[in-house]
Amino acid sequence: MKYTVYLSGEIHSDWREKIKNATQEHNLPIEILxxxxxxxxxxxxxxxxxxxxxxxxxxxxxxxxxxxxxxxxxxxxADIVIVRFGEKYKQWNAAFDAGIATALGKSLIVEHAKELTHPLKEVDAAAMAVAENTEQVIEILRYLCQDY
Incomplete structure (x- = not known):
């Protein structure tokens, strides 16, 4: 199965590059948007x-x-929407994207630090997975692409 994944949210770190590099390194059938x-x-x-x-x-x-x-x-x-919330800024646009993804019936993966669990509880409740770091997101994508 091939997935199209949209990486939404925080723009002040290299999390997108980590995911892009991992999909290439592991030869995952994923198109990144x-x-x-x-x-x-x-x-x-x-x-x-x-x-x-x-x-x-x-x-x-x-x-x-x-x-x-x-x-x-x-x-x-997108088949999957990954929304990362960083700690430095309030990402209202990221929350908006998470809501639209949910309304469109997309599989939603959310990433944020433990400290943001309470303010993002409604977003987390709509997600299929809530990760605490990008490495967990990468492992989710690797799992989804495994042939069993």
Whole structure:
């Protein structure tokens, strides 16, 4: 079986690269989809492509609309959605992606530190698996790709 996996969430660490490298190293039949992880590019795409805005709300609105094309396409294509919540920032967009994935009936894997268990309890309740680190996520993917 081949899976399409969307890696959503925190963009300030190398967790996506770890998963990509592991899928290649273990020759897993997985296609990886990602959002734009370049923070500046993601924030500036609307104004840069469609024109500047005087008010920050409209600048952000344009960027969010353009970015949502990529996010929604990836969420719709994915068999599995992995959402990682980092400790440094509140990732409202990650929680939103987890909700959309659940509404679309996608298999959801959530990753976060133990300290975030309480604030993410509703997200965790919707997940098929809740991992505490990227290594656990990789092991889940390896398990799913095993022929038995």
């Amino acid at each position: 990602t959002p734009n992880t370049d923070h500046d590019s993601s924030d500036e795409c609307g104004a840069g492509i469609l024109g500047a805005e005087e008010k920050p709300f409209w600048k952000d609105h344009k960027a969010a609309k353009l970015n949502s094309i990529r996010h929604m396409t990836a969420l719709n294509r």
